[in-house]
Amino acid sequence: MNLKIIQLGIIHLNDCIEIDQKSLKGLWTKSQWVKELTNPKRICLGIIELETKKLLGICSAWLLIDELYLTSIAVHPTHQRKGLGKSLLSDLIKRSSSLRTNQIHLEVKDTNEPAKAFYKSMGFKTIGNRSNFYKDGSNALLLAKETNNK
Numbered sequence: 001m002n003l004k005i006i007q008l009g010i011i012h013l014n015d016c017i018e019i020d021q022k023s024l025k026g027l028w029t030k031s032q033w034v035k036e037l038t039n040p041k042r043i044c045l046g047i048i049e050l051e052t053k054k055l056l057g058i059c060s061a062w063l064l065i066d067e068l069y070l071t072s073i074a075v076h077p078t079h080q081r082k083g084l085g086k087s088l089l090s091d092l093i094k095r096s097s098s099l100r101t102n103q104i105h106l107e108v109k110d111t112n113e114p115a116k117a118f119y120k121s122m123g124f125k126t127i128g129n130r131s132n133f134y135k136d137g138s139n140a141l142l143l144a145k146e147t148n149n150k
Contacts, residue, residue, distance in 0.1 A: 001049055003084070005091045008044035008058065010037050015046075015055040023074035036060050036071070043068070045091060047075075047084050059088035061104070068096055068147075070106035089122055096147045103147060107133060107140040119143050 008016065016033050020026060028036070036042050041064075047057040057075035061068045070092070075084045096104060107130065108115045124143040133140035 002051060003047055003056070003087070004050055005045055005047050005087065008037055008046045008055075008060075010034065012044075012046060012055060013037060016044075016058055019055065019058050019074050019076050020072070022077050023080075024072065027072060042071075043092065043095065045088055045095075047088055057084040057088055059085075059092055061092055063099060063101070066100065066102045068092070068099070068101050068104045070104055085118065086122070093122075093145070093147065101147050104145045106143050108143060109134060110139045110141050116141065 013030070013033055016037065017030060020028055020033070037044055042060060042062050044058070044060045046055050046059075048055050055076075056079045057073075059070070059073045061070045070089075073085055073088060075082075075088075093104065104124075106119070106124070108119060110116075110129065122145065124145045126141050127144045128142040130140040130142065132138075
């Protein structure tokens with residue numbers, strides 16, 4: 001499978017919504033995705049299969065002064081556990097260098113063991129928690145990774 005990481009734009013709206021629905025159970029609304037894909041202070045990356053041009057995974061982050069805030073990362077269920085999420089997050093970490101960021105932050109559901117293990121493998125550390133953070137009332141762990149791009 002030939003894959004390429006691309007910058008996403010509004011033309012990818014429906015594909016982003018589809019992956020969001022299938023992998024994140026509809027984390028965002030259509031209007032939230034429009035804002036994510038069109039705001040210049042947001043970074044939206046996708047991983048596509050070159051032959052079919054099919055979007056297989058997404059990763060988005062907000063640029064906040066000298067920090068990146070990871071807002072979503074998801075891979076289509078039929079392509080999970082193949083390293084696509086790692087490729088997307090690695091690319092975002094590399095891009096953080098040219099953006100001169102110092103840290104990347106994110107939240108993860110405190111019961112999501114696979115995601116917690118993934119972020120730990122990528123160098124993220126737990127720095128705090130938020131009670132009753134998600135719609136279902138569950139708690140979030142706050143994670144951060146130093147990027148040393150000063």
